[in-house]
Amino acid sequence: MKPHSALIFLALVPFALTIDFDGWLNIKIQHTLNCGNEQFCHRGTISLKSIRSGTAVIDQISLSKQHIEELKKLAETDSFYSIRTLVTSADNKETEFLSSVKAQAFLENGLSDVINAWILPNGAVIAVNFQVSNGSQPMLGNKNEYKINSNFYLRHIDQAPVPDTASYIQKLEREREAREKGELKDNRSFLAKYWMYIVPIAIFVMISGATNPEGAAPAAR
Structure with missing residues (x-):
């Protein structure tokens, strides 16, 4: 051969x-x-x-x-x-x-x-x-x-783009330091800032209203 x-x-x-x-x-x-x-x-x-x-x-x-x-x-x-x-x-x-x-x-x-x-x-x-x-x-x-x-x-084969994780972490760190120094103002609305407190209260009120309904007919005399 x-x-x-x-x-x-x-x-x-x-x-x-x-x-x-x-x-x-x-x-x-x-x-x-x-x-x-x-x-x-x-x-x-x-x-x-x-x-x-x-x-x-x-x-x-x-x-x-x-x-x-x-x-x-x-x-x-x-x-x-x-x-x-x-x-x-x-x-x-x-x-x-x-x-x-x-x-x-x-x-x-x-x-x-x-x-x-x-x-x-x-x-x-x-x-x-x-x-x-x-x-x-x-x-x-x-x-x-x-x-x-x-x-x-x-x-x-083209390699997929790799996310720039290091730069993103550095950006978050700079924002955290600025907030601690008071250099970064929080322009979010009241609801956006405190929704984690408002939502549980709203759920509690809804549950209380369901278990204790108001407006029931008065008892006959």
């Missing part, structure tokens, strides 16, 4: 403009086919010299007849073809991600899949997943070797 290489150019200009980090990225691809006593074994690698440029080199093995037979057995029971990816970069330790696709769909799609790496603006990869399209195409290769056709994409 000879490995083959593919150079993937990603036209993701908005991604390149918004990412805050640049560096190399390496993704090892492993699968569960024809692995002997091992749960996962080598399928290929994806290498990026620059995350900002988004240019990836994919190097994968060709599947043998034994691989295809195992895939067909999985397809017969409507089972999944499982993949593990091990991601490393200059600033992050190795991270493991698991994904899977239906074996039948992988076969029907001619051993073609799409690999997505979801990445934060700081360059950290938070997920890698595999998927196949809904199309149907023949497998490329001969009776002994079958080529895997993969497309790789970096998916940019």
Whole structure:
């Protein structure tokens, strides 16, 4: 089985403009086919010299007849073809991600899949997943070797804005100090300032009126 290489150019200009980090990225691809006593074994690698440029080199093995037979057995029971990816970069330790696709769909799609790496603006990869399209195409290769056709994409994730808790606490502290010094006037209405005292009294009056109704008819003489 000879490995083959593919150079993937990603036209993701908005991604390149918004990412805050640049560096190399390496993704090892492993699968569960024809692995002997091992749960996962080598399928290929994806290498990026620059995350900002988004240019990836994919190097994968060709599947043998034994691989295809195992895939067909999985397809017969409507089972999944499982993949593990091990991601490393200059600033992050190795991270493991698991994904899977239906074996039948992988076969029907001619051993073609799409690999997505979801990445934060700081360059950290938070997920890698595999998927196949809904199309149907023949497998490329001969009776002994079958080529895997993969497309790789970096998916940019915008981080949600973080509330400025420290500034808010400082504002509350300044207002408290101003009130203690008498520098901050309380312009609230009477009800707004003392509602916590008025409401219990009002409830008490309502309950008293319900239990001791007035205006009852006078007794007959």
